[in-house]
Amino acid sequence: MGGFAEVRALAERNRSLRDVAAAVAVGAVCAAIQASRAQFSDRSPDLASWGWLVLMTVPLVWRRRAPAVVFWLVFGLAWGAELVGVDTAATVVMPMVAIYTVARHGTRRRLVPALVAVEATVLTVTLVEQAAWGSAVGVTAIVAVVILFALNLRTREAYLAQLEERAARLARDRDQQARLAVSAERTRIAREVHDIVAHNVAVMIALADGAAYTATRSPERAADTMTKVSATGRQALGEMRRLLGLLREGETAGAEDELVARPSDVLRSGDVLSPQPGVDDIDLLLDQVRTAGLRVSLIREGDLGRWGPGAGLAVYRIVQEALTNTLKHAGRRARAEVRIRCTEEDLELMITDDGAGRQARTDAADERSGGHGLAGIAERAASYGGELEAGPTAVGGWCVWARLRTDDRVAG
Known part of the structure; x- marks a missing residue:
């Protein structure tokens, strides 16, 4: 348990660096998806698409410090991209990452409004674009899996922290x-x-x-x-x-x-x-x-x-x-x-x-x-x-x- 505590303390000291690295990794994945889509479409990503991708990536650096704030910021930017007609993969990936963060590091009181907002968006897009309901069900299933995965990790992390605290208490006793x-x-x-x-x-x-x-x-x-x-x-x-x-x-x-x-x-x-x-x-x-x-x-x-x-x-x-x-x-x-x-x-x-x-x-x-x-x-x-x-x-x-x-x- 002593070695685990030292590793955890080192990780906490490097939290900012890890958050930046995670945000860059998510942005790189979105960029790869965005670049690959150009091979199957006549329309290549323009400067606005790349700029919007960067704009949605930056808030992820603070996602663990302020999960709810980052979610609503990313969610608003995704809606803004749809309204101004910017085509970027970040409008799909970034909200998923943001709601995962709310489920993993936020409170349940903040998770429920975020989940309602995502599902309302899925329903609205399906009705406006008259898309197949199968797509809506698929997106909802993906969101559910993401949230359940985050909650499972959160429960496991809390359990490990409890074990560590119990071990420390037993050592003191x-x-x-x-x-x-x-x-x-x-x-x-x-x-x-x-x-x-x-x-x-x-x-x-x-x-x-x-x-x-x-x-x-x-x-x-x-x-x-x-x-x-x-x-x-x-x-x-x-x-x-x-x-x-x-x-x-x-x-x-x-x-x-x-x-x-x-x-x-x-x-x-x-x-x-x-x-x-x-x-x-x-x-x-x-x-x-x-x-x-x-x-x-x-x-x-x-x-x-x-x-x-x-x-x-x-x-x-x-x-x-x-x-x-x-x-x-x-x-x-x-x-x-x-x-x-x-x-x-x-x-x-x-x-x-x-x-x-x-x-x-x-x-x-x-x-x-x-x-x-x-x-x-x-x-x-x-x-x-x-x-x-x-x-x-x-x-x-x-x-x-x-x-x-x-x-x-x-x-x-």
Whole structure:
């Protein structure tokens, strides 16, 4: 379609030249007819005949710009030639070209009067010259064919223009969808990076603080803690490599739903294409948080295996973000509880802690972190038709509550 548009633009720029060439071609045809008629007649074309031919040819240069005006001008010149007795082939050919142009480039409102004028002329000439009615019928048939041919070309041209416009609109829509997909993918990647980095860095900081605190009194315990810091860092690096591996392989935003291998292998695997974490990895996540010093318990209700890997990843990230915030704002002495309840209709999460009065988890803090914390897990819940709420509890501490509703379930 792009090449067709370029050709069409070039043709539009050369419209005047093409109109002149078309007018000259029609005039040449009339001149050839006029010259050939002299061979079968005793009367040769005179200067007036040639002059009238030129006079009727010139208006055709503007036939596409003003079809109706050119028609009536040519039609009047044809009548003038008959009245003054000028014998030229242009009086037959030029009106046909003019009415063709009205049918092709003009409006129907202007075509009807032109057609009436032509047919009235045919009828008048037939009656005045007492010609055979067969000639009148033949001329009428020729006029009808010319008009139908012009209307057919006009319809086809309009159809092609509509196809071109539709193709251009589809191209614009495709580009817009591509931009939206890129934006959504960037948001997804930013959310994944935030979840990976924020959680693991928070755990590493907590472990490093603990190692520094016990370094003088218990060097062996401090060394063991630093080993856990190293393991946590390697885990974060492995998850980042996996994410980058998905990008290199051209995976789409739905890749997390297509990787259905054992999710529990992700935290142990060094393969960059290992699957995303899921519900089965929450126990490993809690062990990691407990290693950092946070006391946390887990309560499961219902069959979590009914839900697919996409929902499993959302559950994992919501729990991960909530516990990361507890580590950062409530401290390692706080207690946390993770409750996961699965029913036939939805999957409900509640993560609470007792870090009373020590959580500065305000919107401003979330903005300073880049806006991918609570906002990110709220987006995850919304993507599964759910909702998420977070805030202080009535008895102190903090609560993150989420509900997921989705058809992304696997029959157990």
